[in-house]
Amino acid sequence: MPEVACDESGSDGENLVGGNTDVFAHASVALPWDVAAECVREIRHRVRSPAEEYKANHLLREKHRAVLEWLLAPGGPIHGRAHVHLTHKAFFVVDRTVGLLLDDAADAVPLFRLGPDTFGPDGWHAFLVAANRLLRVRPGGDPADAGEPFFRTVDALVRARPETEAARTLRRLGAGRARADDYLARVRTVPALFPVLNPLFPAIRLTAAHWSAGGRPVMLVHDQQNALTPGRIARLVQAARRDGTGLGGLRLVDSRDDARVQIADFLAGIARRIASDELAGRGDPDLTAGLRPYVGAESVWGDPHSWSRLAPTAAGPGAGADADRGF
Structure with a gap:
């Protein structure tokens, strides 16, 4: 079974x-083992840092710009053999909240784009x-601790700008209290195996779908991650098979022992920085263009300058009825 090596960057769990x-x-x-190992050796040769373990930050330094461009370039060592799934965290929160309370995430993109100007940065x-707090639940707590602040915030924003399109969407969210209460009661009684706000799990599923698109199942070899417990791995594989995704299995390794995962680690860190710089308006056009061929079309992104084909008309995958599955 073909193996695909994976790593992530920017994980804050549900926060x-x-x-x-x-x-x-x-x-x-x-990448084959030998090709990945040679790529790591070449990076070390070009960067010439005394560090024992190289990370993306080494390649992102201006003095190593040529190494970064070499890695991403057409005809470079990973061209056509690498993939990145990006998640804009703030949009992911909006997408999941709208999906949960409206059972359809179609309004997530317009709300995300209109919200800052309509309500101001602070609002x-x-x-x-409040939305993050609503969906980031903890077992055994009082649902009111998350639900009440969210609906108070929504009500205040609607009253401040009642005639705007964004406020009309929030008004509909505010009418979803019963749905929110059901969700909170359920996940606080029986903790979700896949927290709805952790972007790792849908990213793994979409990664497997990308590499198995030709019909052959793949084995994902992933850097060690505390969130990837044996139970979650087993369920991820089961769910993928049920959905027709060719995920043959998922095996955890130490990145220091697998050059393929080290390359994935480089790419994840590089992609996160380039995408974050784009969000902040300080993007480098050349690096952005170099990264773009690697970014998956199913990336969850609501910004108008999107990495995803979905953003102009529709949101990424919403929570909907499966909000407690989280993938």
């Missing part, structure tokens, strides 16, 4: 608003924080 990063990147490479940030 998607106010965490350390605004982008989550999941990278995968389909929009308050909405994102």
